[in-house]
Amino acid sequence: MITGRGGSGSRGRIRPPRRPVGRPGQPDDFEQCWDKLREALRDIHNKNAGDLSFEQLYRYSYKIVLKKAGNQLYDRVKDFEEQWFAEQVMPPIWALITKNLISITLDEAPGTSIAERRSMGEKFLKGVRGSWESHNMSMNMIADILMYLDRGYTQDCSRPSIYTTTIGLFRNHILRSGLGTSEPQYHVFDILNATIIDQINMEREGDVIDKALIRSCISMLECLFETDEEQEQERLYLTTFEPFYIRTSHVFYKSECERLLREGDASAWLRYTKRRLAEEAGRCQTTVSPLSIHKIAAVVEQELISKHLEEFLNLEGSGIRSMIDNDRIEDLTILYNLVSRIDPKKTALRNALAVRVVELGNEIEQTLRNTDFSIAQTSDSKEPAGSAKKMNAAAQQTAAAIKWVDDVLLLKDKFDRLWTTCFDEDLTLQTALTKSFSDFVNSFGRGAEFVSLFIDDNLKRGIKGKTEAEVDVVLDKAITLLRYIGEKDKFEQYYQKHLARRLLHGKSESQEVEQEMISRMKRELGNNFTQKFEGMFRDMSTSKETTEDYRNHVRGLGALEHNQIDLSISVLAGNNWPKEVMGRFTGLADGPKIKATYPREIQRLQESFFEFYTKNRNGRVLTWVGSAGTADIKCLFPKIPGKTTGPLAKDRRYDVNISTYGMIVLLLFENVGEDEWLTFEEIQAATSIPQPDLINALTSVSSLKPYRLLTKKSGESKESQANSAAKPTDQFTFNREFVSKTIKLRVPSVNAANKVENDDERKETDQKTIETRKYVIDAAIVRIMKQRKELLHSQLITEVIQVLAGRFKPDLPLIKNRIEDLLSREYVERVELSDGPPAYRYVA
Amino acid sequence: MDVDSSSPSKYITLVSSDGFEFVVMRKAAFISPAIKSMLDPKSQFQEARTGRCVFEEINGIVLEKVVEYFHYWYKYQDKEDVPDMEIPVELCLELLTAADYLGLDSKERLLPSR
Incomplete structure (x- = not known):
């Protein structure tokens, strides 16, 4: 960046620099220069530098260095400083190190008050600080003057800079000097350190100390190094x-x-x-x-x-x-x-939380077991459940299920709140919490059923009068719980069942919310999961249209004979709907399907509809599911002779809504005379209703007080069991004295309320679950093998578990069992390896 | 470079051996570690108190060039593609000596002062 100007010698010659030495009137001699410098050093130490010319002093050292006498100057300065130290700096420090101070700091001698100790320590520290600060100051100035020495000599001879050397004297002569003969093993260092620590401890105990003082002593240690090489890691602060x-x-x-x-x-x-x-x-x-x-x-x-x-x-x-x-x-x-400070994984906290979650979860279960749900909760939370014992127990259980879900949600809310407010939304903790929740929900065993019941309850009643936002919260909660459930297939079954009841009995509060729930599940668990549910909805809406069409059709026919009976029909595709709704489950158990005998009017209606339906849809078979339907019938109760007052004195008309089977049963009594009794067997013979359904139907019209359309006479004991369920030994007659406050009656079907299953039902469900799982596992295995052609046994197992993880946790024996089964059915075959691990090949 | 904000003046005076005085921006002159320490307010040398440095070894012609360089450096210190500075050939040896004296050869000018 700097260039010469002009050609060589075009403008005069280069002027030689003047020799800096040998001018008259200036001290050139080394000794002369040193004398001046020495005086200056003394002045500097005495803080008397105001009259000194920096330039002059700088020039002296400059000249000495130019004369190659740098080493002499270096040594002289060092000697001077050592001497200065011995004479001027040390004595005051020694004066501060009293016997007392030594004994307090090093031996922790008792008997001195804190105030005494503090003032003594402060005095010592102040002394050290004072002497250090003035030394440091002087050394800085001296090093500045001798800058040329550093540049021209020390660097070349790789000696430590003059500043380093002189500052090191402080370390060697003060800090490292022993305490004399009395305590030869200790150095001033030890006293200094102990004093500082003593002060710090005083502050920790709540005393006030001179922070700045300590800070300057510490920074002194930071400025000093173990050796003159000044290695970064060898700061005295760090080493001592x-x-x-x-x-x-x-x-x-x-x-x-x-x-x-x-x-x-x-x-x-x-x-x-x-x-x-x-x-x-x-x-x-x-x-x-x-x-x-x-x-x-x-x-x-x-x-x-x-x-x-x-x-x-x-x-x-x-x-x-x-x-x-x-x-x-x-x-x-x-x-x-x-905890985050000491462990980024927060293991201890995580474990403690997990343990607590599971504990609280189990507590919920425990409380559930210990709570008597027959009190209060049932009466208002269930729809008029009446007082039949069976119903009662079931209703209690259902209430328990709802309570369980509520409690779990409360717990979840609680931990969510803690998680956001206290745990900084930490991901590790969230994972741990989720896992613990899912652990205890799954260990509970009935989680899937209870969650489905919870949703059922909410969709039936819970969301009534709630705003959209509130409904949203409920749905979110349901989905949250659903996430925890490991056995998704079980949940699917329960939900299917509960949904079927809601749809068929028209108990659902809002179609929209139902759809919303399904679409949320779809988002969460995928298309496959909700396929059946959607199918159910589809069936319902096509059925509505069909019903409408049929009505138009009938009107067009002008078939007046049917105008008394209005038909509303639901055509359900068998695959989408749970088996018990379709009546197939019991049907299977009873061998060949027994068709209920419908009254003639109804039969005609059925035929007419079937004719209508198959006109457009060839080859379809319709099966009438009596257990799933309802009927509205008008009942006339003639006035009771002899009664002149009260409701019994008049004819009473009631619109009764009742299950289809119930309707068939009631129609039987139309022609039954007064005081004529029909036995259970007679009814069964006349209607061919399967026994369990008949029991339900009879129970619903004979047991519950407000709906006692039939009077029951027990075979064994007389009226004592009026409230209990109908039994095959009972006899029934038309209850002429029936009175109701409302014109419209809705006889609750015993089975219609979705409730907790009893043990037998649960066993059945479990059995069904396992059956379904078998097929699912089969399908998974075949799919995997088809894709891989050949696979090791262990790999196959891993893949199967992976594939199914979203639906349930398959257990190993079951998978092995299915593989065996597929082997025997020749979907796969064993690969014969001489000594390798077992493997399979797909058979196309 | 850290410049004591409480320093009295933005300018200092440099005096040559033959009595020429140059008023220089303090910050520009601080490129020389020698001048910087000379004027260090902590040390309270004569120069620091008066803001006036007498160089008994440097004559006016050379000091003028030195001062020119100070400002040249100050102006272009963090720029790229700067124009060359003119150095008369006949002065170059003297300038070298002066530069050595003032410590302009060292990398230390970029390092913080002790």
Whole structure:
């Protein structure tokens, strides 16, 4: 960037620099120069430099160096400083190191008050600081003057710079000097360190100390190095003070922690630890060195957090359990912050939370078992459940299921709240919480059923009068729970069943919400899962159209004979609907299907519809499912002779809505005379209704007080069991004295309410689940094998489990069993390997 | 470069051996570690108190060039593609000596002062 100008010698010759030496009137001689410099050094030390010319002094050292006398100057300066030290700096320091100070700091002699100790320590530290600061100042100035020495000599001879050397004198002559004969093993260092630590400990105990003073002493140690090479890692602070500081801090916090542990208050411990951490960080900035900020934090973390974390968490009454139970948000927040410091995985906290979740989950189950649901809850929460014992028990169970779900949701809400407010929405913790929830939900065994019941309950009644947003919350909750459930296929079954009842009995509160629920499940679990549900909805809407068409058709025919009976029909595709609704399950059990005998009017109606239906759809078979339908009938109860007052004195007309079977049964009594009784067998023979359905139908019209259209006479004991379910030995007659406050009656079907299954039903469901699973596993295996052609046994198992994980957790024996089965059916064959692991090949 | 904001003046005076005075921006002159330490307010040398440095070894012609360089450096210190500075050939040896004296050869000018 700098160029010469002009050609060579075109404008005069290059002027030689003047020789800097040999001018008259100037001291050129080394001794002369040194004398001047020495005086200047003394002046500088005495803070008397105001009249000195920097340029002059700089020039002296410049000249000495140019004369190649740099080494002499270097040594002279060093000697001068050593001497200066011995004469001027040391004595005041020695004066400060009294016997008393030594005994306090090093031997921790008792009998001195804190105030005494503090003032003595401060005095010593002030002395050290003063002498250091003036030394450092002087050395800086001297080094500036001698700058040319450093540049021209020290660097070339690779000696430490003049500043380093002279500053090192402080270390060698003060800090490293022994304490004389009395305590030969100690150095001034030890006193200095011990004094500083003593002061720091005083502050930890709550005293006020001179922070700035300590900070300057520490920065002195930061400026000094072990050797004159000035290695970064060899700062005296790092080599001598810090280890000592860390060690004493360990001791201090260890004893503190033990004290806290004895006191046994985790809440106090949390706050104490938080405060200490902040204090230590602050102390590093203001009093000690920022270099130690992490190390000292590590000390606190180790002593106060890591070492006894488990013990504090397990403390009775204030540990994590009580924090969670009492929603001690602040405690948990601190706890989270502390634990995150020592362990990014937060293992301890995670485990504690997981354990607590499972405990609370099991508690819910426990409470459930211990609560008597026959009181209060049932009467208002269930639709008029009446008082039949069977119903009652079932209703109780259903209430229990709802309560279980509610409790689980409450628990979930609680932990969600803790998670957002206290745990910084930590992902590891979320995973752990989700896992624990899903663990206890699945360990409960009836989770799938209960969740479906919960949704059922809400869709039937819960969402009535709720705003869209509130409904949304309910749906979200349901989906949340659904996520926890491992056996999705089981849930699917239950939901299918419950949904079928809701749809067929028109109990669903809102079609929209139903659809919304399904679409949410679809989003969550995929198309496959909701296929059947959607099919059910489709069936319902086509049925509506069909019904409409049929009505038009009938009207067009002008078939007046049927105008008394209005038909509303649901044509259900067999695959989408649960078997029990389709009546097939019981049908299978009874061998050849028994058709109920419908009254003639109804039969005609059925035929007419069938004719209509098959006109457009060839080859379809319609099966009438009596158990799933309802009928509206008008009943006339003639006035009772002899009664002149009260409702019995008049004719009573009621519109009765009743199940199809119930309708068939009631129609039987149309022609039955007064005081004529029909036995159960007679009814069964006349109607061919399967026995369980008949029991239900009879029970619903004979047991419940407000709906007792028939009077029942028990075969064994007389009226004593009026409230109990109908039995095959009972006899029935038309209840002429029936009275109801409302004109329209809706006789509840015993089976219509979705409720918890009893043990037998559950066994059946489980059996069904396993049956279904067999097919699902078969399909999975075949799909995998078709794709892979050949696969090792273990790999096949892994893949199958992977594929099915979304639906349920298949157990190994079942999979093996299915593989065996497929082998025998020749879908796959064994690959004969001489000594390899077992493998299979797909047979096309 | 850290410049003490409380320093009295933005300018300092450099005096040559033959009595020429140059008023220079303090910041520009601080490129020389020698001048920088000379004027260090902490040390309270004569020069620091008066803001005036007398160079008894440098004559006016050379010091003028030195000062020119100070400003040249100051103006272009963090620019690229800067124009060359003119150095008269006959002065170059003297300038080298002066540069050495003032410590302009060292990398230290970019390092913080102690």
